[in-house]
């Protein structure tokens with residue numbers, strides 16, 4: 392069953408149409424990853440799924456209900472989003488930021504509770520930020536700041552989590568840690584995860600479903616092993632690549648052509664075009 396879906400969704404900025412008449416299904420309890428070149432509309436689409444952007448046409452359905460008609464707090468109880476390049480007010484601490492994630496769970500009857508406190512502590516712990524809780528967000532490194540935003544998104548404790556390039560700025564260890572954490576939330580708690588990733592190989596490793604976007608619509612959609620091919624990468628990213636199997640996970644592994652310092656003798660110096668079978 393689709394937890395989020397779009398019906399003939401058209402998104403635009405003024406006259407410029409970014410996504411045209413898109414029908415998309417996001418399966419419940421799965422990890423869906425949007426891929427596509429810079430500027431193809433991934434962030435625009437993700438934001439519209441969280442009602443941060445009003446469609447020019449068509450609709451977004453959350454559990455079958457028109458998202459446009461749902462109260463904001465209702466949406467925020469079901470769905471959290473980490474947009475691309477968020478910015479925090481000057482001087483706001485990590486703890487204050489992460490606490491913001493709890494706002495949908497509060498009202499004039501139910502003020503800050505032990506449950507809220509526990510959710511915030513869990514999110515800080517999961518993102519390795521407990522020690523940095525009192526630091527100002529704008530004084531952190533790029534990767535630490537990104538993790539603070541992820542912590543805020545996690546503290547919301549929603550069944551659906553949307554993340555726009557969550558691994559940006561993160562070193563290899565933290566990239567894997569964050570993606571493993573999302574994978575566990577999916578596996579153990581059946582959370583639905585939708586994210587934009589630029590690293591195709593990590594996308595193939597973690598996604599149940601890939602959605603490749605090109606020319607205002609879906610170019611291909613399905614399991615990475617069914618979708619990823621040299622042809623798709625050429626069409627979607629305009630780059631020649633070899634597709635092999637990830638030696639650890641068995642998922643597709645894309646190796647782009649291009650220039651580079653080749654140290655394999657059999658290539659005879661032509662590093663640019665030849666494929667290498669390792």
Ligand SMILES: Nc1ncnc2c1ncn2[C@@H]1O[C@H](COP(=O)(O)OP(=O)(O)OP(=O)(O)O)[C@@H](O)[C@H]1O
Nearest residue numbers: 404407409427428429430431432433434435436475
């Ligand atoms: N606020 C805006 N006003 C006008 N045009 C916009 C706005 N935001 C994005 N665009 C344009 O819409 C198109 C899609 O942008 P979007 O940010 O969705 O791309 P993207 O696929 O997320 O790219 P990236 O991989 O670089 O993040 C781009 O051409 C962009 O310039």
Ligand SMILES: [Mg+2]
Nearest residue numbers: 433434435475
């Ligand atoms: Mg984007």
